[in-house]
Amino acid sequence: MKRIPIKELIVEHPGKVLILDGGQGTELENRGININSPVWSAAPFTSESFWEPSSQERKVVEEMYRDFMIAGANILMTITYQANFQSISENTSIKTLAAYKRFLDKIVSFTREFIGEERYLIGSIGPWAAHVSCEYTGDYGPHPENIDYYGFFKPQLENFNQNRDIDLIGFETIPNFHELKAILSWDEDIISKPFYIGLSVDDNSLLRDGTTLEEISVHIKGLGNKINKNLLLMGVNCVSFNQSALILKMLHEHLPGMPLLVYPNSGEIYNPKEKTWHRPTNKLDDWETTVKKFVDNGARIIGGCCRTSPKDIAEIASAVDKYS
Ligand code: MET
Ligand SMILES: [Zn+2]
Known part of the structure; x- marks a missing residue:
């Protein structure tokens, strides 16, 4: 059965919780793909x-998506977190906007074809931080307000706006308040389909640059009805x-x-210099208890980020089944 529009599902079916896949980048790495690039x-x-x-390599990517779907994922992400035009054009043979558009179109069609029409597809967009590796500090230099985020x-x-295979645009791991405010200032001409913003938040519940969740919510409420109508979820x-x-x-x-x-990620800590993950912390709770808390607190899409695997997604899916 073909999926209903994601906006309809989120707005008109408040009891429905979608299961997202896990961290695609680190899962590909687990499966032997070299992502040190x-x-x-x-x-x-x-x-x-x-x-x-x-x-x-294509087989490995397909197997990863297949395993996430078997685990219960019904919303998946394109592997385009660090595929912004700047990173791609500076580091690969893709140099023009036309070639870049063909490149993204190929990735999206490949993913849609593999996951089928029944499941949702998120177009993943990593933050400006991804280009300079500071997702976990939010340190955008002395003048974060002067960066040309747009x-x-x-x-x-623009590519994801017009690509009909993408249901939802995901701005992921946003660590800086200036960047967040920039995204939130864009109207429906700039972000013309449903989107969400995933914040990168530290263990003290602060955005990585030190902004409190309260300051963020005050800003969002202050936008009133000027807020982009396509903002479907925050998280x-x-x-x-x-x-x-x-x-x-x-x-x-x-x-x-x-x-x-x-x-969330697995709880291990990333060392950006060595590009390795450290100190697996003891999980205070299991997925079942944690997912129940998520559902009780308004979560409508639940999944895993870096270092989570199909096994985690299967545990999330069975907890969602039980508690939503
Ligand atoms: C650094 S967060 C990365 C998120 C991205 N969706 C991935 O797992 O590949
Ligand atoms: Zn992650």
Whole structure:
């Protein structure tokens, strides 16, 4: 059965919770794909051989999506987190906007074809931070207010706006308040289909640049009816597993009417210099308890981010079944 529009599902079916896939980048790495590249998880798509039917890498990507779907995911993401035009044009042979558009179209069609018409597809857009690797500090230099966020996002955003295979645009892991305010200032001509913003929040429940969730909610409420009508959900991603339920609860208290999404990482800590993950923390709770708290606090899309695997998604799916 073909999916109903995502906006209709979120707005008119308040009891329905969607299961998102896990962290695609780190899961590909687990499966032996080399993502140690300035374009990170988009690296496999940049080689011509990926597009040949016999490609081994292509098989690995398909197997990953297949395993997430078997685990219960009914909304999946394109592997385009670090496929912004700047990173791609500076680091690959794709140099023009026309070639870039063909590149994104190929990734999206490949993903849609593989997941089918029944499931939802998110067009993943990583933050400006992804280009300079500071998702977990939010340190955008001395003048974050002067960065041309629109110029940075525009080529990828325009592509996802017009691509009918994309149901929902996801701005992921946003760590800086200036960037967040920029995205929230764009009207329906600039973001013309449903979108969400995933905030990158630390263990003290602050945006990585130190902004409180209260300041963020005051800003959102202050936009009143000027807010882009396509903003469908707010949420957090790549926050640590142990803190995620508390962070979501706070967000829900500040923005009670807003549908939320949450997809924490495994709780390990990323070292950007070594590009490795460290110190697996002991999980305070299991997925079942955590997912119940998510559902009780307004979560409508639940999944995993970096270092979560199909096994995590299966546990999330069975908890969602039980509690939603
Ligand atoms: C650094 S957060 C990365 C999110 C992205 N969707 C991925 O897992 O590939
Ligand atoms: Zn992540």
